Amino acid sequence: MEAMLYALDQINQDPDLLPNVTLGARILDTCSRDTHALEQSLTFVQALIQKDTSDIRCSNGEPPLIRKPERVVAVIGASASSVSIMVANILRLFEIPQVSYASTAPELSDNNRYDFFSRVVPPDSYQAQAMLDIVKALGWNYVSTLASEGNYGESGVDAFMQISREAGGVCIAQSVKIPREPTAGEFDKIIKRLMETSNARGVIIFANEDDIKRVLEAAKRANLTGHFLFVGSDSWGAKSSPVSELEDVAEGAVTILPKRASIDGFDQYFMSRSLENNRRNIWFNEFWEDDFRCKLTRPGIKLDPDKKKCTGEERIGRDSLYEQEGKVQFVIDAVYAVAHALHTMIQDLCPGGTGVCPNMDPVEGRALLSYIRAVSFNGSAGTGVLFNENGDAPGRYDIFQFQMTNHTHPGYRVIGQWTNNLRLNLEDMQWSGGDQSLPESICSFPCQPGERKKMVKGVPCCWHCELCDGYQFQLDEFTCEMCPTHMRPLPNRTACRDTPIIKLEWHSPWAVVPASLALLGILATIAVVITFIRFNDTPIVRAAGRELSYVLLTGIFLIYLITFLMFAEPGVVVCAFRRLFLGLGMAITYSAMLTKTNRIYRIFEQGKRSVTPPKFISPTSQLVITFILLSVQVVSVFVWFAVVPPHTIIDYEELRPPNPDLARGILKCDMSDLSIICCLSYSIVLMVTCTVYAVKSRGVPETFNEAKPIGFTMYTTCIVWLAFVPIFFGTAQSTEKLFIQTATLTVSMSLSASVSLGMLYMPKVYVIIFHPEQNVQKRKRSFKAVVQAARVSQKNPDEKHNGETKIEPDRTQ
Numbered sequence: 001m002e003a004m005l006y007a008l009d010q011i012n013q014d015p016d017l018l019p020n021v022t023l024g025a026r027i028l029d030t031c032s033r034d035t036h037a038l039e040q041s042l043t044f045v046q047a048l049i050q051k052d053t054s055d056i057r058c059s060n061g062e063p064p065l066i067r068k069p070e071r072v073v074a075v076i077g078a079s080a081s082s083v084s085i086m087v088a089n090i091l092r093l094f095e096i097p098q099v100s101y102a103s104t105a106p107e108l109s110d111n112n113r114y115d116f117f118s119r120v121v122p123p124d125s126y127q128a129q130a131m132l133d134i135v136k137a138l139g140w141n142y143v144s145t146l147a148s149e150g151n152y153g154e155s156g157v158d159a160f161m162q163i164s165r166e167a168g169g170v171c172i173a174q175s176v177k178i179p180r181e182p183t184a185g186e187f188d189k190i191i192k193r194l195m196e197t198s199n200a201r202g203v204i205i206f207a208n209e210d211d212i213k214r215v216l217e218a219a220k221r222a223n224l225t226g227h228f229l230f231v232g233s234d235s236w237g238a239k240s241s242p243v244s245e246l247e248d249v250a251e252g253a254v255t256i257l258p259k260r261a262s263i264d265g266f267d268q269y270f271m272s273r274s275l276e277n278n279r280r281n282i283w284f285n286e287f288w289e290d291d292f293r294c295k296l297t298r299p300g301i302k303l304d305p306d307k308k309k310c311t312g313e314e315r316i317g318r319d320s321l322y323e324q325e326g327k328v329q330f331v332i333d334a335v336y337a338v339a340h341a342l343h344t345m346i347q348d349l350c351p352g353g354t355g356v357c358p359n360m361d362p363v364e365g366r367a368l369l370s371y372i373r374a375v376s377f378n379g380s381a382g383t384g385v386l387f388n389e390n391g392d393a394p395g396r397y398d399i400f401q402f403q404m405t406n407h408t409h410p411g412y413r414v415i416g417q418w419t420n421n422l423r424l425n426l427e428d429m430q431w432s433g434g435d436q437s438l439p440e441s442i443c444s445f446p447c448q449p450g451e452r453k454k455m456v457k458g459v460p461c462c463w464h465c466e467l468c469d470g471y472q473f474q475l476d477e478f479t480c481e482m483c484p485t486h487m488r489p490l491p492n493r494t495a496c497r498d499t500p501i502i503k504l505e506w507h508s509p510w511a512v513v514p515a516s517l518a519l520l521g522i523l524a525t526i527a528v529v530i531t532f533i534r535f536n537d538t539p540i541v542r543a544a545g546r547e548l549s550y551v552l553l554t555g556i557f558l559i560y561l562i563t564f565l566m567f568a569e570p571g572v573v574v575c576a577f578r579r580l581f582l583g584l585g586m587a588i589t590y591s592a593m594l595t596k597t598n599r600i601y602r603i604f605e606q607g608k609r610s611v612t613p614p615k616f617i618s619p620t621s622q623l624v625i626t627f628i629l630l631s632v633q634v635v636s637v638f639v640w641f642a643v644v645p646p647h648t649i650i651d652y653e654e655l656r657p658p659n660p661d662l663a664r665g666i667l668k669c670d671m672s673d674l675s676i677i678c679c680l681s682y683s684i685v686l687m688v689t690c691t692v693y694a695v696k697s698r699g700v701p702e703t704f705n706e707a708k709p710i711g712f713t714m715y716t717t718c719i720v721w722l723a724f725v726p727i728f729f730g731t732a733q734s735t736e737k738l739f740i741q742t743a744t745l746t747v748s749m750s751l752s753a754s755v756s757l758g759m760l761y762m763p764k765v766y767v768i769i770f771h772p773e774q775n776v777q778k779r780k781r782s783f784k785a786v787v788q789a790a791r792v793s794q795k796n797p798d799e800k801h802n803g804e805t806k807i808e809p810d811r812t813q
Contacts, residue, residue, distance in 0.1 A: 001281065002266075002269075002273070003266060004027070004332075004335055005025070005280070005281065006265075006269050006332065007331065007332040007336060008023050008025060010265075011339045017339055017340070018339055018342060018343050019355075020355035021342070021346065021355050021356060023342075026070060026072055029283070030077070030078050032079070032080055034082045034083045034085070034086040035086070037086055037087050038086045038090065041086075041091065042090070044072050044075060044091070045094045045096065048071070048094045072096065073097075073342070073368060074098070074338045074368065074372070075091060075096055076098075076099055076100075076331070077098070077100060077101070078100060078102075078103060079327065081155070082152065084098070084100050084103035084105075085108065085114070088114045088116065091116055091117075092114065092115060092116040092117075094365070095116060095365030095369075096116065097116050097118065097368050097369045097372055099118045099119065099334040099337055099338060100117070100118070100334070101120055101331045101334040102327050102330060103119055103121070104122065104123055104124045104127060104152070104156075104258075105124060105151050105152055105156075106123050106125040106128075106155050106156070106158070107151070108123065109123050109390045111389065111391065114391075115369075116365065117391055118369075118373065118391030118392075119334075119391060119392060119393060120333045120334045120385060120393045121258045121393055122392060122396065123392050124155060124159050124206070124233070125159045126392075126394075126395030126397075127159075127233055127234060127395070128156060128160040129163055130399070131231050131256060132160060132164055132167060132170060133418065133421070134231060134254060134399065134424065135170055135202060135231065136169060137422055137424045138202075138426075138438055139438060140170070140229075140440070140441035141169055141171060141442050141443065141461045142197075142199055142200045142202070142442050142443035142462070143171075143172065143203065143204055143231075143441055144172065144173045144175070144176065144197065144202070144203050145157045145160060145176070145203070145205075145206075146190070146215065147177055147178065147206045147207060148180075148206065148208050149177050149178060149179050149180045152208075153177075153178070153206040153207055153208075154177070154206075156206035157175060160206075161175065168460070171461035171462065173197035173200035174193060174194055174200065176193055176194065178190065178207060182211075182214075187214045187217070188222065190215065191215070191219055191221075191222050192222070195222075195224070197443075199441070199442060199443055200441055201439060202228075202229045202231060203228050205231065205232050205233065206235065207233075207235060207236075208235055209235065209236075209239060212232065212242040213242045213243075213244075216243065216246040216249045216250055217246060219249050224249075226249075226252075226431075226432030226433065228249075229252060229253075229431070230253040230255075231256075232254070232255040232256070234255075234256055234397075236253070236255045237257040237400070238257055238400050238412040243402060247404055248432075251403065251410075251430075252402065252431040252439075253401065253402045254399065254400070254401050255400045255412070256397050256398070256399055256400070257397060257398050257400065258397055259383065259397055259398050260329045260330070260381060261329060261381035261382070261383075262328075262329075263329055263380050263381065266328055266332070270322075271315065271322065274312065275296075275310075288310060288314070289310060291316065291320045292314045292319060292320055293307075294307060294308045294309060294314070295310060296310045297309065329379070332380040333379040333380055333385050336379065336380070336385070337372060337375050337377075337385055337387075338372060340377055341368060341372040341374070341375050342363075345363075345367065345368060372387070383396065396417075396418070396419050397417065398416075399414070399415055399418060399422075400413060400414055400415065401413055401415045401428075401429055401430070403430045404434070413428065415428045415429055443456075444462050444464070444465070445465075449474065449494045450467060450468050450473070450474050450492045450494055451465040451467050452465070452468060452480045453466075454466050455478070466480075468480035468489065468493045470482075470658065470660065471483050471488060471660050472493065473490070473493050473494065473495055473496050474494050483496035484496065485652050485653070486499055486665060487499055488660040489660055491661070499652055499663050499664060501650055501664070501665040501666070502655075502665070502666060503570060504567045504738065504742060510740070510742065510743045511567045511743070513747070514563050514566075514743050515564065517563070517750040518560045518561070518564065518750050519560075521556075521559075521560040521757070522560045524754075525553055525556050525753075525757060526557075527765070528553060528761045529550070531768055531769065532546070532553070535768050535775070538768065538775045539775055540767055540768055540775045544761075544764055545596065545619065545622070546619075547622065547623050548592045548595060551588060551623070552592040552756070552760070553761070554588055555586065555588030555589030555592065556753045556756055556757050557585070558585030558588065559585035559586060559749050559750070559752065560585075560749075560753055561581065562581050562585060562746070563746040563749070565577050565581060566578065566742050566746050567742070567746075569667075570648045571648060572647060572648070575646035575648060575669035575670065576641070576646040578646075578669055578671065579640060579641070579671070580637050582676065582679050582680065583633050583637070583680050583683050584637070585753075586683035586687075586749070587632075587682060588626075588630055589683075589752075589753070589756060590683055590686035590690055591627075592626050593686075593710055593713070593714070593756070594629065594686050594693065595625045595629070597694050597697055597710050597711075598625075598693055599622060604697070629686065632682060633682050633683070637679075644670070647669075647670050648667060648668065648669055649668060649669075650666065650667055651665065651666045651668060652665045654737055655738070666738055673741070676745070687714065687717060687721070688718075691715065691717075691718055694710050694713075694714045694715075695711065697711065709759045712759055713755055713756050713759045716755045720748055720751045720755065721752070723748075724748040727744045728744050
């Protein structure tokens with residue numbers, strides 16, 4: 001109020017502002033209550049209410065002389081938003097302009113409801129924007145809000161929440177309201193509720209001084225000193241009362257105040273006020289007693305002996321602490337705004353400078369409002385005073401932080417400004433314990449590379465981090481995507497890399513063992529062939545059937561040779577030879593064996609029925625039959641060549657375990673498991689057929705016993721291949737599938753060849769080399785003798801022919 005009186009004095013003494021016009025004031029106390037302020041505001045409008053006095057007469061019968069109430073042209077105030085709102089609703093009905101110096105509620109910016117309201121302070125929507133900018137500058141995205149119940153607190157928080165929703169990037173964890181009349185323990189419950197989202201350390205607080213202090217006390221009782229990071233509105237500002245004796249809890253609190261300055265002229269004016277020279281202020285005596293803690297004597301009132309008597313010689317600032325109230329600048333600016341508007345209005349409506357003219361009697365409120373909205377001047381602090389279309393002043397704020405270090409005592413330090421945009425000195429900020437590193441108030445920490453964000457429904461600032469597993473990589477912060485088939489993710493899963501390509505290597509244990517067996521087999525086969533060639537015309541070689549024996553040995557050689565083709569580096573030529581020789585060697589071997597067993601079987605079956613020899617038992621016929629059987633395999637392979645030309649592939653699926661670091665692409669020929677089995681299937685049919693003939697020929701006499709080694713060979717071969725099948729297909733899901741299956745296949749084939757070589761030819765080589773005396777011509781046996789032997793065998797299948805001369809049939813017939 002003294003600031004308003006000071007402003008009026010300055011205006012009335014200024015010859016250039018409102019010359020020939022004196023401004024006065026009618027001052028009423030709102031008691032900071034909206035209902036009381038409403039009653040008081042009726043005083044302002046009494047002069048505008050027309051009263052019907054026609055029925056009123058004095059005792060002499062004449063009409064009464066009623067003094068007309070003083071007419072006000074504008075109202076300065078109030079401080080509290082709730083009071084200004086209540087008063088504004090009345091004043092607008094009577095078109096009286098109102099200029100507030102401290103009411104910041106956003107709803108007062110509604111020009112439809114509060115069209116006669118203006119203010120020299122920015123609305124809380126600007127303040128909320130400034131607070132949001134502070135939160136973002138600190139890197140926070142998850143905060144709670146705390147508001148005192150009532151228009152100021154609730155509308156401030158609403159503005160902050162609305163702006164944060166529109167701007168995005170900041171989420172509200174909790175929005176807590178402090179009741180007007182909190183019960184015992186209410187603030188402890190508030191702190192407990194705020195801790196339900198403990199990651200939201202930042203607390204945006206729009207509350208009155210008392211509520212702020214009790215919140216800090218509750219946080220201290222909960223042993224949460226340093227946990228909460230408060231961002232306070234202008235109701236906290238730079239006031240010491242909310243943080244008194246709670247400095248450790250309030251340390252680091254960031255607060256905001258409309259930009260202001262101390263008015264030196266007012267300090268001189270106010271400190272010169274005394275009981276003698278300030279009788280116009282009817283509340284000054286009360287202030288004097290409170291400021292100097294003394295008691296004035298009044299007629300008829302007994303002095304309290306416990307209180308000292310006021311002498312009237314006390315001086316403000318000398319005998320009491322004095323600090324300029326923060327609203328002084330804005331009160332002065334509000335009064336000057338009305339004065340400048342009246343000055344311009346008089347110049348327009350009353351030219352000549354003679355003061356108020358009839359054109360302004362009475363002053364039209366709506367016209368004055370337009371002049372108020374149009375003012376623009378430098379205010380008491382040197383900053384511009386102007387209004388926008390809603391009657392709001394531009395947003396200009398100082399930003400403070402309550403710090404306990406680098407000061408002789410705890411206090412507020414200016415760390416930035418906000419004038420439509422934020423300027424914040426982060427290097428000047430200090431937090432609990434003097435820490436200068438920015439604290440965090442975020443819902444979820446950033447995901448690591450290779451992790452995607454899985455958003456929490458309805459809370460855009462919160463997410464769970466999920467690892468891109470398997471063969472996925474991080475496409476963007478929200479998406480994992482599978483790598484292409486030929487690629488695998490990087491260790492940090494931020495991109496894909498080419499999968500290494502491998503092939504069967506000669507130095508691998510899976511290749512060394514089969515290759516060693518095959519090499520030994522090839523050497524043994526070559527030794528047998530050389531022996532047979534060297535002793536080509538001896539009885540044993542001739543009796544073994546030279547032509548078919550060389551064919552059969554060729555097949556055995558090719559079986560051994562396929563091992564080296566299976567382990568050779570895949571290429572078009574290698575793949576073609578694999579297809580050709582994989583089944584060819586076995587087909588040659590078992591075609592020759594089948595021809596032999598069939599010949600023996602037909603000879604002895606024919607001998608049981610007739611003395612006429614069967615057809616096609618000559619060596620030439622045997623070769624023709626063998627090559628006919630073999631042609632089926634060869635033709636099939638060449639048809640395969642025509643339909644699907646041989647080529648290499650890189651198989652990325654075969655060696656693709658759950659751990660992508662172990663994934664490998666395998667360079668191999670285009671031969672699937674099924675095609676390998678199909679390639680061998682004809683040889684297996686020959687093998688089974690040969691085994692069947694060997695079984696049927698088991699009753700042949702020992703003197704005609706070549707069928708029996710073949711039988712043993714086939715039995716053993718069948719056992720080898722029966723063992724091969726479960727191993728080959730049972731490892732289909734193994735990570736070592738290629739190596740195991742290739743090794744199994746080649747070893748099985750080498751064993752089959754070795755069984756044939758060992759049982760059919762090694763005994764003959766042994767006799768040829770070590771017992772040449774047995775390699776002599778035996779007495780020839782005609783087909784008639786064969787028939788006789790067959791019939792004897794039929795009659796006595798189990799009888800031993802002791803002492804019988806061994807007769808070798810003449811194989812050359």
